[in-house]
Amino acid sequence: MTGSTSRTIAPASIFRTGLRLPEVRWALVALALFLLGWALQLADAPEWCWWTAYLACYATGGWDPARAGLAELADRRLDVDLLMIVAAVAAASIGQVFDGALLIVIFATSGALEVVVTQRTADSVTALLDLAPEQATLRATDGTTRVVNCRDLEVGEHILVRPGERVGADGVVVEGRSEVDQQAVTGESIPVSRAVGDDVLSGTVNGTGALVVEVRRPASESVIARIAALVAEASETKAPTQLFIEKVEQAYSVTVVIATLLVLGVPMVLSDSTFDEALLRAIVFMIVASPCAVVLSTMPPLLASIANAGRNGVLVKSAAVMEAVGRTTVVAFDKTGTLTEGRPEVVDVSAADDRTPDEVLALAATVEHPSEHPLGRAIVAAATARGLEVGAVEGFRALPGLGVTGIVGDQRVTVERADTPTAGTVVGVAVDDLVVGRIELVDRLRDEAVESVRRIRELTTEPVVLLTGDRHSVAAEVAEQTGIDAVHAELMPEDKVRAVRATRGHVLVVGDGINDAPALVAADTGIAMGRRGSDLAVQTADAIIARDDLAAVPALIGLSRLAHRYVVANLCIAATMIIALVTWDLAGTLPLPLAVAGHEGSTVLVALNGARLLRRSAWSGSRGAQST
Template identity: 35%
Template sequence: MGSEAKTIAKGIQKISFIDKVKPHVELIAAGLSGVLIAVGWLFDQYNQEADSIIAYLLAFVIGGFFKAKEGIEATYENKDLNVEMLMIFAAVGSAIIGYWTEGAILIFIFAVSGALETYTMNKSHKEISSLMELQPEEALLLINGIEKKVAVSELRVGDHILIKPGERVPADGVIIKGRTNIDEAAITGESMPVSKGNEDEVFAGTVNLSGSITVQVTKASNDTLFQKIIQLVQSAQSEKSPSQQFIERFEGTYVKIVLLVVIAMFFLPHFLLGWSWHESFYRAMILLVVASPCALVASIMPATLSAISNGARHGILFKGGVHLENLSHLGAIAFDKTGTLTKGKPEVTEVIVKNGLDQDTLIWKAASIENHSNHPLAQAIVKYAKQTTGKDLLHPDSLEDVPGWGIKAEIAGEQWKIGKAAFVGRETAENAADPGDVRAKELASQGNTLVYIEINGETSAIIALKDVVREETKVAIDQLKKHGIQTVMLTGDSEKTARAIASESHVDEFFAECLPETKVDHLRQLKTKYQTVGMVGDGINDAPALAIANVGIAMGEGTDVALETADVVLMKNDLPRIAEAVSLSQRMNRIIKQNVIFSISVIVLLISSNFFQFIDLPFGVIGHEGSTILVILNSLRLLRN
């Protein structure tokens, strides 16, 4: 048994070593090719021509294997030539005319640039691979109070699982017992832990930091939010941007043109300019190298992948390069109000109480009555009372709900009415003599909804409630304005409320009393005026508007619904991330533009130098392949924060 265990251990170590080496095999092959070139050059110095050629041939085969394989497979699959084939022709041509060293150097530098491009791809996928490793493979299933360790794939909806401090959450679910702090950085990109208790959602891949919790599983392991994020980013990385699609269409035609010009250069300079056959062939080989659009082809894809990965690491998910590219062209961006610019739930902003009455007691009794209603305003009053008084609520002696108006109740021998102004016998705050009504009028003008309280026939209090603007909204809107983007609010609220919220949130303009279909109409008008328009919403009731916008941005808050409805998803309801996404898009497009201009300039310079016989093959190789390496390195800058 001991020898068997050793054999197994050696096998595991061997597999582990292969797994570690595999991502770097292209770079290793390129390095070995470089060593063989040096060996071939040394043999050449000592006039050992046969040994020198063997070393160069090995450098050709080892260094060029991966790129040649890629080029031949792509040519066979697409029935079209590509830049890899140009490099193969150039290297073989160099060898034919006796320039073994130059041909081998071409293969070596081409192999290095290919290895670097592969490194970029691997680097851009690294965040996704590391995410996939975060989801646990096992979970503690509770069966009649007894813990049983099972594979996560065996969990079913409705199962109860125990998650201890320090463990990762194995499945999406709802806490049914316990309280803890959860690190949700893997989902939202937010480093601050979130406090969770009964009925709160938890997501697979997040970390339980403190207390033990019992969770009821709500989704199968292959349907978790975590899995959907991974699938979405993988899909985005495989989707090509318009710029990339154009370059790939351009590549096939360009390669054919280069080959035709190279063939012409075999003959025309000999007959028209008096060049020797050797010189004509030599210059044709240099043209084959320097005219190849390797750097141009590598100008876009690495930059796009790097930007998508950067966004995913910060909780900004792009569904493809096209949406990332469009963000930098935004002329205007429209926001849904509720749940986007505001918190989405009304909060008590002020309480006005008649002189002589105790505010805490009044709020406590009002909340005891409102606790029997499911209306959002009623629940906001109950929440406020629990926070301010800390008392257990009473049970009214009698209660009558008057739909559309308010609620009547008897409590502690008092007759109460809570509801609209007209419900308590008043038209508006302005028509009453109480000084508090002046303040009530101000609150109403600021977008607050007023709830009136009447006790024993007398108006005793006014409660102001409002869907409060998020703290980060103003910062986010101001950042977008700095980018020169027009900001617009679309809301179903009244003109007065919309005006107040628009002023508070700093948006440039607003449209009030919008139905879902009128939001779509407004977006069409904005697109006519600003060409490229974004829409930010909660991903559910704003789906039509998100669909019509050039870039639909959903406020995720960890909901998988948002993943289905928008082009860009903010995994946390963090509005300033939109400006970050715009900045990332601008950086990406700026780097792509730099790459394209630089690569075209190098190609034109090298072709001109070759025609005037200013450049030799080694310098053509270095200039061409060096430019490819530089544009890839430039793209890698987008992986930085």
């Protein structure tokens, strides 16, 4: 018996979901027939009446497990489901039809619950896709609008998002200002402000302002589509612990059959037990020794964790990855685009020669306007934000590795990068070879970088590492600001790989660029920043942070460790129940109904225990998890 989960299951939601599933319908029919047979038996109805009801219960509740078990047996695999059906039939053969029917009902009910939680995972993926609207308002270049299907939107087209509407595609705001509710996609509880230049995600809800959004990704590649695809793909994978359990399961099941035969035969040989007495004890032994709960101990917690992480904007590609993240002892960060925003911003403008800072910035923006360099775009953006007039430039020319130059009015304006020992970048602005001012730009740390590094230091046993191709001085300053302990700077991609391989312990690398991809592969676990990360980094990483929130890294480590504790707890529950019930059966007399309730109850318990990791508190609680 295996299963997967997707969210906390309330009784009402089980009923609504269950009615769509044949396993649940048959379990309900089996329960109704069992209750009918029990009522007839208590009412002293003719024996054939209640036997008929009980046998009908056998057929409705046991047909599918029996068919599946026989199919497995044909492939030379012994399925634990078949053991339960054999035990029920054997009970009926010695007149214990009530106990056998009770086993069928509880067994069918536990199987139905397993199917329900599996379906809830599928429903959560479908719900993610349902967040994306089917239609959007396309705005043409002449300002006219028309309604189109979101799946037909192409990169570069503009869509109008009115107040209260869902955003139809992943893109960037080109007009307007509003607040956007992203909770359903990213987990952010408070709507975020969005203006020109800010990213928006498909399926998020616009607030009170109108936005014009330029489409950056087709519908099939949106964050929602990627979350759904990766969660669905991850749900099909198995963790090493689960694979080990499944390997042991076959040998264990065969051992249970052999031991059951011994429990049947030995008492009749060594004592005066009758066949019926020995068979009843053997039936009870087969039931309580079966490993149903052990099989269900591993995957529900891991799959629930994957679904929870996906709901919070972290795409974990497999159950094996989710299990491995918790073993992390060393976290290594890339700098640009990972710890920092990856976009330079103007932080200071100084002026000389009787000019004002605004005049210096306007001159630089004018000559940088045709440039595609990130520094040039940042200067133009700063001038625009200040409401400065960006004029026309003639004779624009890029100076490779240095800057740009051009004619503004009747003066030659040159913007050149200056050497600086700080983490910032300083460019000089010169008019006819006379420096008239300087502009300082920095690649800002992400707001959550310092706190995320602090939490990671609490979770891991080794120092946090910085791997960057930037200068030593820049890397050292970023490390000091964030509290990172070990710095490796001026690295080529192959150098990052060597640094990762030289690091002892279970290494988790977080990066975003093409140059980070080799290190992501070399690490025990690689996590990519998904919003602005390169396609190569996203494809090679084991997990993706869809909204580029560094706080997700320690949260994911904590969630993985929490899932591991749930797995251990489940295995302890399952093993304790098996040992206790087997001991009771061999040393004393364990009633068959109690054996059924104990065995199937532990199976249901471990499945529902794993489903607890679907709660929102499991993600928020994992943020404070300590190392284990």
